[in-house]
Amino acid sequence: MLFGLAALLCLVAYSTATILQNGQVRVTDYPDTKIELSEGSWMTYGANATEIHYIGRWDAKHVSHWSAPGIRFGFTGDDVAVTFGSYTQPGTLVGYRVSGMDWQFTNVTGGATHQFTNSRTPGINETYPFNPNVFEMRVSNWGYGIQLDKIHVSEGESIVKPDARPRTIEFIGDSLSAGMYNSYEALFGFAYGVGEGLGNTEYSITARPGICVTDQECFGNPRGHSRQWFYTTPGDWRSRELWGDKEHPWNFDAHPAADLVVINIGTNDANEANNVDSADYVTHYKRLIQGVHGKWPKAQVIIMKMWIGFFQSGNSYFQSHDLANEVYSVYEYFNSEEYLSAPVIYDGVTNETTTLGEPTEPFVHFFNTTGILQFNDIGPLWHPTDVGQIKMASHLIQYISTKFGWEMMATGPE
Known part of the structure; x- marks a missing residue:
């Protein structure tokens, strides 16, 4: 009996210290990839x-901002290393992969060089279907960031501009x-799930926890998306550390226009702590979409019905949808004859609105999230679990595929 109890306790101890992902133990003590650059022979690029x-969005100092920013390039040879600038926050977790192989993770340090691939890296000696191999790295967080200093490959080898992807999605949102x-x-x-799940799709996630669409301070974010989406940085403490009071409008002309914009915003506007008037919420949501249409007149826009969580009523649970009527009224406004006959665009930098002389075709679509998530898909801190995020992404992928005829191009890479 004592032996059985001891064995049981050992199993409990093991289970509480182990995370299983798809039946395999998920690594959380990531490998140390730091190296001394002087110990090898390298070809270096700035x-x-x-x-x-x-x-995603990077500033003039090559510092990353917002959610999941990253880099991608082709390379010849076996070795890829990256030197990170001093504005890299200590211990920032990055995901990286070679071509269509699995993501790997490591914590990087400012002022250090980290080697990500060598001759033993899975996929490195293969030439199909990627030739040459492609290296991709993304920051896992939204508040932490990296500064890119230099790229290094094996001496005598080179980096190569990667092939352009045929379609682009911009996600605008908050912590969800x-x-x-x-x-x-x-x-x-x-957002990541949709971008990767569609396959062969460029995507950026201009999102940050706590931000409102209404242009006011919300949970530490000094401005809302109706203004800050037009800028390179979210205006947080990192932005001020880098640039002081100087702000940098995002150069939309220097980057490909989005074909599709997905907006899920309003959770923080609905929070009583921020004291946002519902009429102001609608006004600023309209401004954001008017701004999107002004910058990318050919882009289609999806606005999502928000999910806030679930509440118990009687002997069951029901889904909450704060500001549901307000979100739908925004959709109705952009599909009204009033707007389509004389479309209005907005500039969040100059704060000016302009009425265009030519009518426009409907471009705003409504994605109803009701019924996708269940009570247990929301974690204890009011955010979707991993499964909840996957369910939302899967339904949204199907909506995009059906609505716009987008072929699902994922062929195997995660």
Whole structure:
């Protein structure tokens, strides 16, 4: 009996210290990838090399901002290493992969060089279907960031500009889009799931926990999306540390226009702590979409019905949808004859609205999230579990595929 109890206790101890992911033990003590650059022979490229494709929003100092920013480039040879600048926050968790192989993770340090691939890295000696191999790295978080200093490959080898992807999605949102409290944070949110799940799709996630669409301070975010979406940084303490009071409008002309914009915003506007008037919420939501249409007139826009969580009523649970009527009224406004006959665009930098002379076709669509999530898909901190995020992404992928005829191009890579 004592032996059985001891064995049981051992099993309990093991289970509480182990995370299983798809039946396999998930690594949480990530490998130390730091190296001394002087110990090898390298071909080095600066952060401004044209072969490097930047994903998401990066500033002029090559510092990343918002959620899941990253880089991608092709390379020849076996070895890839990256030197991180001093503005890299200590211990920032990054995901990286070679071509279509699995994501791997490591914590990186400012002022250090980290080697990510060598001759023993799975996939490195293969030439099909990626030739040359492609290296991709993304920051897992939204508040932490990295500064890219240099890229290194084996001496005599080179980096190569990666092939452009045929379609682009921009996600605009808050903590729900940013994957807050999920296993790999932004790399496990529904926005990431949609971008990767569609396959062969460029996507960026301009999202941050606590932000409102209404232009006011919300949970430490000094401005709302109706203004801050037009800027490179979220205006947080990192932004001020880097640039002081100087702000940098995002150069939309220097980047490909989005084909599709997915917006899920309003959870923080609905929170009583921020004291947002519902009429102001609608006004600023309209401004954001008017701004999107002004910057990317050919983009289609999906606005999502928000989910706030579940409440008990009687002997069951029911889903909450704060500001549901307000969100739907925004959708109705952009599909009204009033707007379509004389469309209005907005500039969040100049704070000016302009009425266009030519009518526009409907471009705003409504995605009803009701019924996708169940009570147990919401974690104890009011955010979707990993499963909840996957369910939301799966339904949204089907909606996009059906609504716009987008082929699902995922062929195997995670």
